[in-house]
Amino acid sequence: MKKLLFLCFIVVFSSNIYAQEATVNATKIKTETDAKKAKADAKKEADKAKAASDKATQASVKAKKEAASTKTSAKKETTDAKTAADKEATKAKKEASSAKTTADKAKADAEKAKKSASKTSAKTLKETNEKAPKVADKVTGEYNGKKVYTGPKGGKYYINKNGNKTYIQD
Numbered sequence: 301m302k303k304l305l306f307l308c309f310i311v312v313f314s315s316n317i318y319a320q321e322a323t324v325n326a327t328k329i330k331t332e333t334d335a336k337k338a339k340a341d342a343k344k345e346a347d348k349a350k351a352a353s354d355k356a357t358q359a360s361v362k363a364k365k366e367a368a369s370t371k372t373s374a375k376k377e378t379t380d381a382k383t384a385a386d387k388e389a390t391k392a393k394k395e396a397s398s399a400k401t402t403a404d405k406a407k408a409d410a411e412k413a414k415k416s417a418s419k420t421s422a423k424t425l426k427e428t429n430e431k432a433p434k435v436a437d438k439v440t441g442e443y444n445g446k447k448v449y450t451g452p453k454g455g456k457y458y459i460n461k462n463g464n465k466t467y468i469q470d
Contacts, residue, residue: 301342308334443468 312331437449446458448468457465 301338301345305335305338308338 308331312328437451439447440450440456441448443458446460448456448458450456455467457467460466
């Protein structure tokens with residue numbers, strides 16, 4: 301746009317030097333109208349640029365509002381998850397303590413049964429179809445952020461995202 305305006309001024313000055321008086325006046329009028337047209341075109345371009353700038357500003361404000369609402373909802377979800385985890389932890393502690401008391405009662409009952417069984421001299425054998433109680437595997441480490449368990453025969457595995465055992469080779 302500036303180049304066009306500069307070119308117009310060069311034409312005006314060069315025509316003043318080489319042209320006659322009547323031609324100069326005609327050229328002056330022509331360049332003035334060209335300059336007015338150029339000025340109007342420049343104003344239109346400036347208005348378009350301003351409109352584009354306004355749209356960009358509105359989009360920026362909208363994006364900021366969305367980011368703020370996303371941040372707020374993420375904060376809320378985090379606190380909700382934290383409170384749920386705290387509730388689960390207290391529930392697990394209560395269950396562990398009740399399991400411990402149940403185990404203590406079972407141990408005391410087993411001792412009583414053992415004493416009463418030793419008092420009776422006649423031993424009777426009972427056949428059962430029950431399997432041996434399942435022993436929980438021990439946690440022995442960590443692999444790729446997951447707990448590694450060691451089975452009764454020494455095999456090492458972790459539980460994958462599908463809930464299946466994935467064995468690890470040493």
